[in-house]
Amino acid sequence: MLRKAAAFLSVYYAHMTVYRGEILFWLLSGLAPFFFMAIWVEAARHGLTDREPLAFARYFLFIFVARQLQVVWVTWTLSEEIKNGLFAFKLLQPLDPFWHYLAQHLAERGVRLPMILVLLAVFLWLYPGALVFSGWGPLFLGLLASLLGFLLNFFVAYALGLLALWLEEATDLYEAWYVFFMLFSGYLAPLDLYPAPVREALFWTPFPHLAYLPASLFAGAQVERAGLAFLALILWTLLFYLVSHWLWKRGLKRFSAMGA
């Protein structure tokens, strides 16, 4: 098992370094939180909220980090490989293809991480004081929430990608998920600024826990009902794991019946 993991991660890391340019551009395309940050910092400077400008800078910086740690593209890969027939080769191997896709994502994170660190350094230079160390506890919990968020995103994207076994095009479905993420995760504005009933309604959806939870933990902010938020994240991850597992079984039956 360890040998498999080592071979997969090292080879796919090499594979991802080939695409370092694309990964950099992809990372730069995810700079939207910094634009929202500029807006909210300006609003704070004009006294439109009761928060300090630096608090917004800190929050959106960590929204960016949390998002970067959770980027997935498995819907696209699965959809392509199902259409062009490469999926069949993976089915001929005595190993669940899931591990190929997961290893590719983990290896990509190894290439993306140094780029994130460079961007953080630039940010620190522009906004001294925004990057704080809130202690090992919040950092660990922030990383844990990001990891769970990555897994949830991965299982959602995997389940949607498997729909390519039924549909002609599955990639657009993940875009729909991303729109909900943008609106309800705290990506556009800190969720504590949303009206209380909206916050309450969103709490048991997966979205707030993908961005707001890890970003707030990283920033050392007070997170209400953090335990329950983790529980919701775990339950959603589990649910989408089961959904993807079910779709895998059903999809393979269909693939084996219909071909591709």
Added chain:
Amino acid sequence: MSVVVADRLTKVYRVAEKAPGFAGTLRHFFARRYKEIVAVKDVSFELEEGEIVGFLGPNGAGKTTTLKMLTGLLYPTAGRAEVLGFRPQDRKPAFLKQITLVMGNKAQLLWDLPVLDTLRINAAIYEIPEAEYRERVRRFAELLELEDVLTQPVRKLSLGQRMKAELMAALLHHPRVLFLDEPTLGLDVNAQSAVRDFVRTYARENGATVLLTSHYMADIEALAERVIVIHEGRLLFDGGLKALLARFAPYKEVRLELSTPADPGTLAGFGEVVEARGPVARLLVEKTRLTEAVARILAELPVRDLAVEEPPLEDAIGRVFREGRVA
């Protein structure tokens, strides 16, 4: 015991039909119609351990569908497939570790990385011990003359080198049963020959069973003593190459070199004209009238040289398919 069993294998696809244009699109959306396409119908054969069998048929005959059923990628609609005692569609790891499928038109190598990286992944997947892996890579690279290119990105390799590398990746785990679907597709003569030699050597050294489809009859002639022919999803022939020719090509080819060219009309009086180029001509003559035809040719034409040979296998098979002579 047979290594591969196809017992009345049948595969029927249900395909949606769509008329062109806007109306067709609307109808397709609201009242979709389906039609059933029989890709393979009641195909039965068995392969013994160590056999190399050619699997022939024109495009759309059902060859690839049959291979996909035997490798477990497709469920049969009816009938039974069994490979090495396993039901292929169960895709048990113990089964998958003993088979391979090579498709000449699909690549499993990682495009941007050296061949060795794909091999490393495969070695890990198939749990090949490190020393064994190195030895197999060395041996395969030597046989395929790939030693110098294993560290080059796949995209930089020639088509022939890529196909050889595909074979390396597909056979690294030493499968007992090889399903090869057009492995020499698009390759030049030298690369085709290298691939054929490699498959033959591998099969001999490992006692592997091979089911090979190819449009290049040279592949079949070089590798297979037995051929299975399917046409429109049905088994047409299963037997030796010579028996195939005797049954479907009851002709001999008469090659002529004349001192002065003869017009095709005159040549047609002796047999079917396959080629007439200046003083050189090739005729197909039925075996039963061969003696009489040769005697007439020698008497009536200014013959400088005459040879009687078996017709090329592709001509014989091509005629079978063109004439639709399904048994």
